[in-house]
Amino acid sequence: MTREDFDDETLMAFADGELDEATSAQLETALAADDGLAARLAVFLDTRRTVADALKPLIDDEVPPRLAEAVARMVERAEGGTGPDEQTGAPDNVVALHPQRRRPEPQRWFMQVAAGLVAVVAGVAGFAIGRSTDNAAPDAHQDLAAALDGQSSGMDVPLGGGAVLHVVSTFRDERGELCREYQLTDRGNSTLTIACRRDGAWLPQLALTSQQPADGYVPASSQETIDAYLASIHAGAPLSADEERTALSGDVENITGDGE
Amino acid sequence: MIDDTRTVPQRLVAFLPNLRRFAISLCRSPELADDLVQAACERAIRSAGSFSPESRFDAWMFRILRNLWIDHLRRAKTAGPHQELDEAGDIPGPDGQVVSHARLDLLEVTAALMKLPEEQREVLVLVCVEDLSYRETAEVLSIPIGTVMSRIARARKNLARLTGIDAGDERSSGTKGGMA
Numbered sequence: 001m002t003r004e005d006f007d008d009e010t011l012m013a014f015a016d017g018e019l020d021e022a023t024s025a026q027l028e029t030a031l032a033a034d035d036g037l038a039a040r041l042a043v044f045l046d047t048r049r050t051v052a053d054a055l056k057p058l059i060d061d062e063v064p065p066r067l068a069e070a071v072a073r074m075v076e077r078a079e080g081g082t083g084p085d086e087q088t089g090a091p092d093n094v095v096a097l098h099p100q101r102r103r104p105e106p107q108r109w110f111m112q113v114a115a116g117l118v119a120v121v122a123g124v125a126g127f128a129i130g131r132s133t134d135n136a137a138p139d140a141h142q143d144l145a146a147a148l149d150g151q152s153s154g155m156d157v158p159l160g161g162g163a164v165l166h167v168v169s170t171f172r173d174e175r176g177e178l179c180r181e182y183q184l185t186d187r188g189n190s191t192l193t194i195a196c197r198r199d200g201a202w203l204p205q206l207a208l209t210s211q212q213p214a215d216g217y218v219p220a221s222s223q224e225t226i227d228a229y230l231a232s233i234h235a236g237a238p239l240s241a242d243e244e245r246t247a248l249s250g251d252v253e254n255i256t257g258d259g260e
Numbered sequence: 261m262i263d264d265t266r267t268v269p270q271r272l273v274a275f276l277p278n279l280r281r282f283a284i285s286l287c288r289s290p291e292l293a294d295d296l297v298q299a300a301c302e303r304a305i306r307s308a309g310s311f312s313p314e315s316r317f318d319a320w321m322f323r324i325l326r327n328l329w330i331d332h333l334r335r336a337k338t339a340g341p342h343q344e345l346d347e348a349g350d351i352p353g354p355d356g357q358v359v360s361h362a363r364l365d366l367l368e369v370t371a372a373l374m375k376l377p378e379e380q381r382e383v384l385v386l387v388c389v390e391d392l393s394y395r396e397t398a399e400v401l402s403i404p405i406g407t408v409m410s411r412i413a414r415a416r417k418n419l420a421r422l423t424g425i426d427a428g429d430e431r432s433s434g435t436k437g438g439m440a
Contacts, residue, residue, distance in 0.1 A: 055373070061277070238331060
């Protein structure tokens with residue numbers, strides 16, 4: 001009977017035609033006598049119409065020929081059975097999503113770049129974070145490993161000596177290993193790294209260092225390379241905050257259980 | 261229920277305009293949206309075996325596209341400074357052309373939409389533009405239906421405030437940072 005009987009969700013469900021009949025009838029009765037209630041309902045009716053009016057016409061846009069042709073080719077390949085097996089997800093069918101892609105054959109190009117960089121990392125930086133024998137900065141490696149073990153993504157973590165760690169995301173690679181993408185900024189250099197956890201240590205898989213202005217902004221080209229690399233290792237979707245917490249604590253416990 | 265015997269790749273072609281509309285509303289850039297749509301089509305073709313013909317094709321596709329977008333977004337968002345509010349000023353009209361004065365209010369709505377938090381905008385678009393039910397939206401987003409409802413309700417109240425739909429005289433730009 002009173003306006004408190006109808007919360008926003010109920011009014012909205014009515015506006016959207018999703019309210020059950022009995023409650024709808026009660027609401028209709030109440031609306032007749034309550035201008036305030038009617039005004040609250042109007043917000044939901046108006047916003048739906050307004051949003052629809054603003055965005056629905058987008059469907060009449062011509063699909064850009066570049067996109068239409070790309071999809072037509074994919075469809076033809078899938079239907080003709082000449083392409084990779086559509087059920088198994090052949091690797092050459094995987095794309096990375098990156099913002100400014102404009103080249104006709106982008107994936108292949110990026111894959112080559114990414115593959116080259118992996119080789120460089122394997123040769124030059126083939127150390128395990130946290131188990132490094134690098135005498136110059138053992139503490140820094142320990143700090144980084146500890147931070148990677150415990151810090152949530154999206155946070156800036158000072159590591160001492162002016163270095164700042166920013167963990168970008170956490171995901172699993174195709175073997176199910178826990179991996180993290182992070183950015184380490186130190187004395188004007190910024191290194192974007194993907195490291196995966198193996199036998200208790202974080203092993204860098206890919207590292208891109210660039211000279212950075214103080215704001216630590218990652219150049220788009222680095223991000224494209226990272227995206228291409230992630231696609232090439234079949235990186236899973238970034239874990240949610242909860243999944244990340246569970247995965248980090250679970251993986252670390254497993255490892256300490258092994259007698260680290 | 262749905263007696264559509266077309267294969268996933270065949271349906272994709274017809275569905276491109278819808279997919280692109282949803283992509284543009286998510287990522288606010290036609291260029292990025294096209295990349296997103298292309299990636300979603302590739303993934304859909306690859307995982308065509310997991311689509312059950314009796315379920316809704318549109319919801320399935322929206323889910324694929326939205327997951328790709330979230331992958332992209334989470335990395336991009338945590339890697340760099342947030343630019344949403346600044347970029348919101350550059351939203352093109354639906355046809356990407358210079359728009360007539362009569363369409364300014366729609367542009368204003370679009371601009372306001374783009375200022376909404378990601379999670380509010382996507383529910384709003386799925387329900388109010390793509391006409392999915394609350395339940396279908398919950399399935400696309402893998403969240404409880406109650407969460408869908410509270411998010412859309414908040415989104416609409418924020419939008420009403422941003423555009424002045426709620427009839428108040430509070431149309432100042434100072435409200436744009438005030439929403440949850």
